Amino acid sequence: xxxVTQSSRYLVKRTGEKVFLECVQDMDHENMFWxxxxxxxxxxxxxxxxxxxxxxxxxxxxxxxxxxxxxxRFSLILESASTNQTSMYLCASSFRNTGELFFxxxxxxxxx
Amino acid sequence: xxxxEQSPPDxxxxxxxxxxxxxxxxxxxxxxxxxxQNPWGQLINLFYIPSGTKQNGxxxxxxxATERYSLLYISSSQTTDSGVYFCAxxxxxxxxxxxxxxxxxxxxx
Numbered sequence: 001x002x003x004v005t006q007s008s009r010y011l012v013k014r015t016g017e018k019v020f021l022e023c024v025q026d027m028d029h030e031n032m033f034w035x036x037x038x039x040x041x042x043x044x045x046x047x048x049x050x051x052x053x054x055x056x057x058x059x060x061x062x063x064x065x066x067x068x069x070x071x072x073r074f075s076l077i078l079e080s081a082s083t084n085q086t087s088m089y090l091c092a093s094s095f096r097n098t099g100e101l102f103f104x105x106x107x108x109x110x111x112x
Numbered sequence: 113x114x115x116x117e118q119s120p121p122d123x124x125x126x127x128x129x130x131x132x133x134x135x136x137x138x139x140x141x142x143x144x145x146x147x148x149q150n151p152w153g154q155l156i157n158l159f160y161i162p163s164g165t166k167q168n169g170x171x172x173x174x175x176x177a178t179e180r181y182s183l184l185y186i187s188s189s190q191t192t193d194s195g196v197y198f199c200a201x202x203x204x205x206x207x208x209x210x211x212x213x214x215x216x217x218x219x220x221x
Contacts, residue, residue, distance in 0.1 A: 031207050042213040043198065050207060058208065059113070090155065099143040099207055101200070103155040 003027075004104035006091050012110045019078040021107050023091030030096040032074035034058075034066065036087040037106075043090065049074055050096060081111045114139045114203040116212035123217045125189050133184040133215045135199030143202035143209065144175050146184050150195045158184070158197075189219045 007022035025032065031050050035043040035058075045058030047066040055066050063085060067075045074093075078085055091104040115138040125131055135144070146158040159166050159173040161182065166173055170189075175182040186193055196216050200209040 033209070035211075040213075043200075043211040045208060045210065048208050056208065059210075088153065092155075094207065096207060099145070099202060099209070100157055100160040101145055101147075101209055102157060103147075106153050 004091055004093055004102050006089075006104040006107045008107050009105060010108050010110075012112065013081050014112055015082060017081050017111075019081050019109065019111075021076040021078075021089055021091075021109070023074045023076070023093075023104055024072055025074075025093040025102070026072065027093065027095075027102070028071065029093035029102075030071075031094045031099070032068065033092040033094075033101070034064075034074065034076045035090045035092065036060070037090055038087050046076065046089075081109075083111050085109065086111045114141070114201060114210055116199060116201055116210055118197075118199055118212035118215050120215060121213070123215055125217065125219050127190060127219055127221050129189050129219075130185070130187045131189060131217070133186070133197050133199075133217075135182040135184070135201075135212055137180050137182075137199075137201045139180075139203050141177065141180075141201040141203050142205065143207065144177075144182055145200050145209065146173055146182070147198045147200065148193075148195050149198065149214075155198070186217075189217075191219050191221055193217060194219050 034046045049068045196214040
């Protein structure tokens with residue numbers, strides 16, 4: 001079975017802190033994604049990576065950065081957390097072109 | 113960018129009823145998937161269906177790419193079908209999947 005593992009299910013951080021969300025997949029997928037999910041807004045793409053060290057901005061990249069140093073790991077970084085970044089963050093991965101997407105369990109971040 | 117619209121936004125059914133969920137998209141796509149998000153928040157891939165028809169048990173899906181829509185059919189619904197159903201598409205030659213806002217389904221015994 002495909003496994004996408006997110007490092008933390010629940011995090012509470014203070015405004016201005018640097019936050020790292022880690023995601024690891026075990027299926028040798030080329031593509032990895034970070035989405036955020038908010039009530040009434042659905043899932044919105046933050047960043048997408050199609051290869052090691054490669055990244056593309058999604059629809060809402062402002063305030064976020066990403067790192068993909070190894071194929072299996074994709075990190076989302078909030079350089080200076082703000083209260084409007086309180087959300088559920090979802091990591092996903094897929095093979096290139098065939099594209100069936102698999103999700104992790106999500107990380108619920110609260111910024112106070 | 114591409115627009116993805118799902119209807120209806122909410123659906124309430126009694127156990128045993130059938131339902132049809134719709135996904136319209138505004139541009140040609142190379143990838144379309146349906147997902148179910150259970151009440152605990154886990155997203156499960158139901159179908160990878162950029163075109164044609166697929167069936168898996170009580171669920172089936174049809175995508176008519178030339179007319180830019182997809183349908184998800186749920187037959188003999190069960191309480192465990194409750195949750196939110198999302199359609200996601202990737203336009204053109206990209207793998208970037210864009211999600212619709214979902215259909216919230218509640219199935220009562």
